[in-house]
Amino acid sequence: MTHKPEIYISVDVETAGPIPGEYSLLSIGACDVDDESRSFSIELKPINTNADPKALEVTGLSLDELAIRGETPEAAMAAFGAWARSLAGEDRSLVFVGFNAPFDWSFVNYYFHRFAGGNPFGFTALDIKAMYMGATGSTWADTRSSQVTKHLVPESRGDHDALHDAKHQAELFRLVRALTLKSELR
Template identity: 60%
Template sequence: MTGNQEVFISVDIEASGPVPGVFSMLTIGACQAFRPEITFKCEMKPISDAFDPKALEVTDLSMADLKQRGLDPRAAMTAFADWLSSVKGPDETLVFVGFNAPFDWSFVNYYFHRYLGENPFGFTALDIKALYMGATGCTWRDTRSSKIAAHLSPSGSGTHDALQDAQYQAELFRLTWGVVGKRK
């Protein structure tokens, strides 16, 4: 099903804007892609006051609230790294899976390196949009979540809650994985 040496981890983040360092990662949600009930979630204190109002509008997150209740970024990334260690066997490799993975991975990579000095995922990520494009031969335009959902008929949907979105992405990944398997 997933290969003996790989643990696929669906990751979604919500951020205060488009780029790490200038803007803050506010929430992380993650689950094992083939066992989506195994989860991680945390909210984080912002690292700057910069935000794009549209980014916060879609998430209903408040910078002021997160400054109060969010985890310190170092503590959050330590907790995430610890969770990742707990779901991975000694001979297994973690694979970061995301929907538009370059965006989410850029924040996760930046925070892991800034606060812990290394990224447990290494320097790569698997993008569901690109996997779907390769599996179906569609155009890039047809890799929007609405188009993929119309084709694959997942039971879930995206909500802009990091954990729920990670679980939804995991479902899209599994459904796309099935399409890839049929082409072999």
């Protein structure tokens, strides 16, 4: 069985709460890990008014404002899917990359299936935190963003803007991948 070359897409989301369906996906930011200029960003209309005030405070997003200026979930997921598929083309496989990927993945996967008929990433979600833990032998507690950033010293910083955070995550992924490659050479 031959495998297609992979393209790694860093994805970050901002949400109104901890779980999809009950809370809304509010924004998506994504970029090609190896070429951050190939990026995508979109804000979505909320699917309901449920919100964890702490989640909204962190993002600075407003459900009322997004209800006016956001894209419908159907349009947003169609656009995101088309963008991701355009990067992969026919000859590459998409790999979803996230920092604490289970959280971001759960919203993206739910929204793709509910509003777009399927997820172009399939079942591929790569977690930078788990990758870091394996590369460094750290504990799970040491995979917090503050600890990882302190160790890897990236040039970028996260700020709870989905696209900025996706680009920051892309840099972290490249730095962790470099650690992994160094340990393989030993």
